[in-house]
Amino acid sequence: MNTLNSRADLVAALQWQLEAGADEAIGPVPVDRTRFPPKAPIPARPAADQPSRSTSKPPLASAQEVHASARALAGQAPDLGALRQSLADFDGCALKSTATNLVFGDGNPQARLMLVGEAPGRDEDRQGLPFVGVSGQLLDVMLGHIGLDRTSVYITNILPWRPPGNRQPTAAEITACLPFTERHIELVAPAILVFLGGTAAKTLLRRAEGITRLRGRWFDYTLAATQTPIPAMATYHPAYLLRQSPQKRAAWRDFLTIRERLAEYH
Numbered sequence: 001m002n003t004l005n006s007r008a009d010l011v012a013a014l015q016w017q018l019e020a021g022a023d024e025a026i027g028p029v030p031v032d033r034t035r036f037p038p039k040a041p042i043p044a045r046p047a048a049d050q051p052s053r054s055t056s057k058p059p060l061a062s063a064q065e066v067h068a069s070a071r072a073l074a075g076q077a078p079d080l081g082a083l084r085q086s087l088a089d090f091d092g093c094a095l096k097s098t099a100t101n102l103v104f105g106d107g108n109p110q111a112r113l114m115l116v117g118e119a120p121g122r123d124e125d126r127q128g129l130p131f132v133g134v135s136g137q138l139l140d141v142m143l144g145h146i147g148l149d150r151t152s153v154y155i156t157n158i159l160p161w162r163p164p165g166n167r168q169p170t171a172a173e174i175t176a177c178l179p180f181t182e183r184h185i186e187l188v189a190p191a192i193l194v195f196l197g198g199t200a201a202k203t204l205l206r207r208a209e210g211i212t213r214l215r216g217r218w219f220d221y222t223l224a225a226t227q228t229p230i231p232a233m234a235t236y237h238p239a240y241l242l243r244q245s246p247q248k249r250a251a252w253r254d255f256l257t258i259r260e261r262l263a264e265y266h
């Protein structure tokens with residue numbers, strides 16, 4: 001058996017875990033996974049005349065079944081408090097088991113402007129609030145430029161739990177959680193929606209184009225329950241703008257367009 005003796009081995013093992021996305025301590029006590037678990041007792045054989053109990057596991061639910069159960073749960077939530085609780089009770093997305101906190105939403109649910117991002121990062125996962133890390137700080141600056149702050153907007157994400165290591169959400173995770181995001185939008189019923197980045201834009205607009213093509217244009221986001229269209233615009237994600245400063249100019253233009261449109265709803 002290989003053992004981790006030297007400091008270099010231990011550092012390499014930690015590095016390997018980081019690269020695999022395990023960058024959060026989620027338990028108060030360290031677990032030594034290099035030790036063999038104690039041997040489990042061998043279960044007694046059932047006597048020949050006893051009915052044998054099935055040991056087969058229940059079949060895994062298909063993506064469609066998970067989506068349907070999410071839709072039923074989300075649809076029953078009469079308000080945001082109930083929606084938050086039904087998400088907390090929902091077991092159809094495995095990200096829940098690696099996340100520290102559920103990240104539901106922040107800001108003013110009465111706001112005319114609702115923003116939808118992608119998924120919580122490390123800071124959001126720790127605090128249980130969307131956009132509180134460096135991307136959130138840039139978002140606050142951009143909102144400030146058009147006279148808004150967290151008391152005058154409402155913010156949520158496509159996913160309420162952090163993907164480990166900030167990896168891209170999978171299609172299955174998005175499909176599982178989508179009914180909750182759709183109900184979230186329905187309950188907030190904003191005058192205008194803004195999608196931050198390609199994941200939110202493509203998912204909610206059901207379009208295949210990338211963010212470069214989608215941003216800066218108005219679309220109708222139609223509420224399924226009432227068939228009411230809400231004007232929706234996609235723009236670059238603040239995390240992308242932090243890496244690609246020259247694109248801030250285009251995002252700035254998008255925010256000015258959003259300000260103009262919002263003025264119609266005073």
Ligand code: URA
Binds near residue numbers: 120121
């Ligand atoms: N990125 C997002 O898309 N959402 C957050 O809440 C934080 C970073």
